[in-house]
Amino acid sequence: MTDYDVLRVFCAANGGYGNELGVVRKGSLIPAQDDRQELAAKLGFSETVFVDDPERGAIDIYTPTLRLPFAGHPCVGAAWLLDVPELVTPAGQVGTRLDGEFTWIEARPEWAPPRTLRQYATAAEVDALPVPPPGEWIYAWSWEDEAAGRIRARAFPGRDDGIEEDEATGAAALLLTAELGRALNIIQGTGSQILTAPQPEGWVEIGGRVILER
Missing domain, CATH: 3.10.310.10 (Diaminopimelate Epimerase; Chain A, domain 1)
Incomplete structure (x- = not known):
């Protein structure tokens, strides 16, 4: 192997x-x-x-x-x-930087594959969603605190490859940030954290913590 x-x-x-x-x-x-x-x-x-x-x-x-x-x-x-x-x-050059406990990349929304961004009224609704059947790629989200930019999200790839839900997806966060036009603090899946921030000329930064598992 x-x-x-x-x-x-x-x-x-x-x-x-x-x-x-x-x-x-x-x-x-x-x-x-x-x-x-x-x-x-x-x-x-x-x-x-x-x-x-x-x-x-x-x-x-x-x-x-x-x-x-x-x-x-x-x-x-x-x-x-x-x-x-x-x-x-293959999409292009991705800027990177390390900032304390967070690693950041800078990318363009048009590089991300198509996603259906589906807003719900409450975080509880997002938490209660069943895994949909294979089909479209769905990023389900709701505001937890709109003023603070805090979001609850879950990601359903819609693929028939055994991965029913993605625990944390930077590309979907990139698209959501571009659509909302503001910095976000996203809790996705069972508890993963994604930070984002719009940048000049249409770029978006995505940041998170990384650990070597093995």
């Missing part, structure tokens, strides 16, 4: 929760996309990152069923692990 690390990205303040991410540091040893896709499916994480060049920050991202030009929690995790000023993805 190929060596890989497991990170948890967008952890809570106590270090719990977060979305697991597989990282193959020596991605150059698996150059073929088909082989990468096969390994990502075998590992079963919502996303797996292959590091093609650790010094340049060049990475390649896969779900269990498809290759992604960009994804939020893989980029935050890779930024923390590689500690480089930027990441190189």
Whole structure:
């Protein structure tokens, strides 16, 4: 089996929760996309990152069923692990910075795959939602404290690959931030935390805590 690390990205303040991410540091040893896709499916994480060049920050991202030009929690995790000023993805160059306990990336909303952003009246409604059948990718959210920018969210990928709900999804948070036009403090899944902030010229920063699981 190929060596890989497991990170948890967008952890809570106590270090719990977060979305697991597989990282193959020596991605150059698996150059073929088909082989990468096969390994990502075998590992079963919502996303797996292959590091093609650790010094340049060049990475390649896969779900269990498809290759992604960009994804939020893989980029935050890779930024923390590689500690480089930027990441190189098929979508474009992703700025990165470390700020105390948080790792931040800067990306563009148009890089994110399509998502259905569905607002609910209360956090309790979001908490009570059943997992929908496979189909559209739904980001269900509600305000917990609109004045403070606090949001409750859950993410349902709508894929038939065994991943019914994503614990923390940076790309969906990116789209929601762009739509609302303000900084957000999102609690997603069972307790993961995602911070976001709009930037000049349409960019958005996404930040979170990262822990090396194994």
